[in-house]
Structure formats: C-alpha cells, structure tokens
Amino acid sequence: MGRFDGKVALVTGGARGQGRSHAVRLAAEGADVAVVDVCRQFDSVQYAMSTPDDLAETEKLVREHGRQFLGIQGDVRDVEQVEAAVRQVEEQFGGIDLVCANAGILPSTGPHAQRLEAWFDTVATNLSGVFFTLRAVTPGMVERGRGGAVVITGSTSSFRGVAYKTEMLNPGHMAYGAAKSGVLALMRNYAMALGRYGIRVNTVIPAGVDTPMISNEFFTRDLQADAPPGWMANVMEHGPVQPGDISDAVLFLLSDQAKFVTGTALPVDMGTLLV
Numbered sequence: 520m521g522r523f524d525g526k527v528a529l530v531t532g533g534a535r536g537q538g539r540s541h542a543v544r545l546a547a548e549g550a551d552v553a554v555v556d557v558c559r560q561f562d563s564v565q566y567a568m569s570t571p572d573d574l575a576e577t578e579k580l581v582r583e584h585g586r587q588f589l590g591i592q593g594d595v596r597d598v599e600q601v602e603a604a605v606r607q608v609e610e611q612f613g614g615i616d617l618v619c620a621n622a623g624i625l626p627s628t629g630p631h632a633q634r635l636e637a638w639f640d641t642v643a644t645n646l647s648g649v650f651f652t653l654r655a656v657t658p659g660m661v662e663r664g665r666g667g668a669v670v671i672t673g674s675t676s677s678f679r680g681v682a683y684k685t686e687m688l689n690p691g692h693m694a695y696g697a698a699k700s701g702v703l704a705l706m707r708n709y710a711m712a713l714g715r716y717g718i719r720v721n722t723v724i725p726a727g728v729d730t731p732m733i734s735n736e737f738f739t740r741d742l743q744a745d746a747p748p749g750w751m752a753n754v755m756e757h758g759p760v761q762p763g764d765i766s767d768a769v770l771f772l773l774s775d776q777a778k779f780v781t782g783t784a785l786p787v788d789m790g791t792l793l794v
C-alpha cells in the first residue's frame with residue numbers, strides 16, 4: 520500500500536531536478552503522474568535548462584514503478600498551454616488529485632539577468648505560472664469532490680533578501696524574490712477558498728538544492744565566489760541538500776499525514792531563515 524495509491528499527480532517542471540524527484544517518488548508510492556515542462560532554453564537564462572531527453576528520463580523512472588505517465592512539453596507562462604495540459608491530464612487519467620506547482624527559473628547571473636526580459640520571464644514562470652496552474656486545476660478538483668492537495672515551491676527568497684552587491688539588484692534576481700514572495704499570497708487565498716472542499720494548499724521552502732539551477736559554473740563564479748562570509752549560511756552548517764530531501768517534505772504535505780495542514784509554508788532550509 521502506497522500513500523498515493525489510485526491518485527493522479529500533476530508536476531510542473533518535472534523533467535529534471537526537484538520536479539523529477541517529486542514525480543518519481545509519487546509514482547513509487549502509487550500515483551500516476553503527469554509532467555508539464557517547457558524542455559527548452561530561454562534567452563534570459565544563462566544556465567542550461569531542461570531538454571526533451573530529460574523528460575524522457577523522468578518518464579522512464581516513473582514507469583519503472585509500474586505507474587502511468589503523461590509527459591507534456593508545455594510552458595507555464597502561457598495560460599492556454601497550461602489549460603490545455605490540464606484538460607489532457609483530466610481526460611487521460613480521469614482527474615487530478617495532487618499538484619506540485621514547481622516549475623521555476625533563476626536568471627540571476629550574466630548579461631542575461633540584466634535585461635528586463637529576465638524580469639518578465641521570471642514573473643511569468645515563477646508567479647503567473649503558479650497562478651495559471653492553480654486556476655486550471657481548481658474547477659475539476661472541486662467538481663469531482665475527492666479533495667486533493669497542492670504544494671507550491673517557494674524559496675527562502677520568499678522571506679528574505681539575498682542581494683549582497685548592487686549587481687544582484689538585476690531584473691532576473693529581483694523578479695525571483697518578488698515571484699517567490701507572491702506565491703505565498705496565492706497559497707493563502709487558494710487555501711482559504713478551497714478548504715471546505717477538502718483541498719489543501721501549502722508551500723515548501725527549500726534553501727539551496729543541488730540541481731542545475733544552482734549547481735552551475737555561473738552561480739558558483741558570479742554569486743558564491745564573491746559572497747561575504749555567512750551568505751546563505753544555515754545553522755546546520757550544511758551545503759545544498761538533494762532533491763529527494765525536498766520530496767520528503769512535499770510528499771508529507773501531499774499525504775494524509777498532513778490532512779489538517781493547509782496554508783502553511785514549510786521550510787526545508789537547515790535553519791537558513793534563522794540566520
């Protein structure tokens with residue numbers, strides 16, 4: 520018996536990184552899984568984004584658990600693509616019970632980050648994309664009357680500033696913190712309105728996670744190398760965690776073990792927010 524037997528999960532940004540980990544772990548515990556991921560590069564992002572091969576790898580890993588998989592190349596910045604993807608999942612799997620609104624970009628380094636395009640892409644992905652996802656899944660979840668759970672991926676940037684030099688006040692980096700703060704407002708309102716339908720909405724707050732978003736030469740050279748002592752420190756004196764460490768918290772929030780937990784932001788940050 521898995522915690523998610525008979526459930527259908529939708530994971531945005533699940534071609535790799537944390538989203539892939541959530542998708543595979545949900546399948547391991549019994550869920551059929553749909554992933555929406557853009558699987559291509561944005562001009563505003565300096566590090567390499569995911570590819571169709573990454574999505575195929577997620578599919579392989581999900582299917583190894585004997586679960587159904589639906590991979591959709593789609594862009595959460597585009598409301599019509601999000602709505603079409605949700606319709607496709609509902610038609611194929613008969614509904615959606617669990618949602619990870621996880622897709623995100625961090626265009627904080629290089630000339631890319633200095634352009635206003637980086638602001639617009641980041642707000643469109645990390646904030647509008649979460650809203651479009653919540654807006655698209657809500658009617659079906661309410662109508663089916665089976666309850667459900669949503670976890671949005673925030674960041675320690677939802678609660679604190681990280682700009683230790685003026686170069687970091689760039690459009691990409693500023694949009695990241697603004698969007699990650701904004702998703703908390705989405706969470707609170709959706710949690711309030713959907714509680715009576717047995718639908719819970721929470722946010723996970725990761726500190727550094729070892730994915731290509733931060734484990735890349737640009738982040739290391741342009742942000743970490745110059746950083747003053749204690750920048751992004753945590754009380755456990757630990758480096759970046761693994762995607763599976765975030766999945767542990769996400770699956771808890773999606774599960775019945777958290778059946779009375781809604782409207783909360785759960786840090787998995789080794790105490791970063793205490794420093």
Ligand SMILES: NC(=O)c1ccc[n+]([C@@H]2O[C@H](COP(=O)([O-])OP(=O)(O)OC[C@H]3O[C@@H](n4cnc5c(N)ncnc54)[C@H](O)[C@@H]3O)[C@@H](O)[C@H]2O)c1
Nearest residue numbers: 532536537556557569594595621622623674727728730732
């Ligand atoms: N890695 C960290 O240190 C860290 C820390 C805190 C929060 N986060 C957040 O965690 C989430 C997952 O990031 P990750 O660390 O796995 O990074 P990642 O870059 O490995 O994964 C992000 C995925 O989102 C997809 N994506 C990006 N824009 C998209 C769009 N417009 N439409 C659809 N898919 C899109 C990418 O293609 C990629 O597969 C993000 O929201 C990120 O902001 C990451």
